[in-house]
Amino acid sequence: MDTLDISKLADLLKALGEVNRLSLVCTLCDCKTAQNATCLCSCCSVDASGVSRHLKILSQQGIVTVEKRGRERNYSLNRAYVATRLRELADRIESNLETS
């Protein structure tokens, strides 16, 4: 894993590593359908502008996808992408090495 990958992964983990953002992610986890920002407000303790900013960070990191629908934005979790990144790191951490 080179420096660039580490930096990119760190950005992903940092995006997940904030309690309100992780709450948003966990809420989206439990939703079969995409949710709009107003609906997502209820799961974390910030106002709409804060939720908007958190969702922007999550989407910049590829954690959620936005779909514009009228005046709403519908957010859905990129389950496979996030799970894959987390499992890749888990696998790397648990890999048994022969050398060093």
Place this chain on the structure above:
Amino acid sequence: MDTLDISKLADLLKALGEVNRLSLVCTLCDCKTAQNATCLCSCCSVDASGVSRHLKILSQQGIVTVEKRGRERNYSLNRAYVATRLRELADRIESNLETS
């Protein structure tokens, strides 16, 4: 997953979500034996005091274990613990729901 768990997991991810700390973790990944702080300095772009502080945060989060040995501290990665936390989240994210 309740609020407390989310908060605790966010703390873990935040600890991993800093590029120098993640570099330390990845370096320890590739080491079969525990490494001391001076040795770990080379993998990230901060001085010894910075490394010391980052390692403290990692150990507070249970990511690494410290073993005092003379004037050295030897750090090793808690592979199973970290990998398990990451996989738990990955599993939750990918779980298919029947409702909602």
Place this chain on the structure above:
DNA sequence: TTAATAGTTGCATAGTTGCGCAAATATACA
């Protein structure tokens, strides 16, 4: 004891982050 080595801690600083509020933008609908 003295000097060297390993690591930690206090301090100051620069930069980042999360937040609410208010204003702005965008869209829908009467």
Place this chain on the structure above:
DNA sequence: TGTATATTTGCGCAACTATGCAACTATTAA
């Protein structure tokens, strides 16, 4: 049109974070 709803953005603020430096503690070894 005008009004309501959904979301974003600018602003300022307070709190937090990462950093280097210098001083410190702890341990080893000459």
